[in-house]
Amino acid sequence: xxxxxxxxxxxxxxxxxxxxxxxxxxxxxxxxxxxxxxxxxxxxxxxxxxxxxxxxxxx
Numbered sequence: 001x002x003x004x005x006x007x008x009x010x011x012x013x014x015x016x017x018x019x020x021x022x023x024x025x026x027x028x029x030x031x032x033x034x035x036x037x038x039x040x041x042x043x044x045x046x047x048x049x050x051x052x053x054x055x056x057x058x059x
Contacts, residue, residue, distance in 0.1 A: 003029050003036075 005025050012020045
């Protein structure tokens with residue numbers, strides 16, 4: 001999922017930056033997208049493990 005650059009730039013400016021370099025915005029967007037992908041993979045793994053554990057137990 002792509003993250004828009006304009007909101008990221010706005011967040012940086014609201015944090016106190018007077019000027020924001022386009023490279024800085026690109027770097028932060030890339031970091032956020034990577035973090036998002038890692039988090040999603042971890043969540044899917046945990047969800048699959050939970051399903052496997054539920055199927056193996058008989059109540």
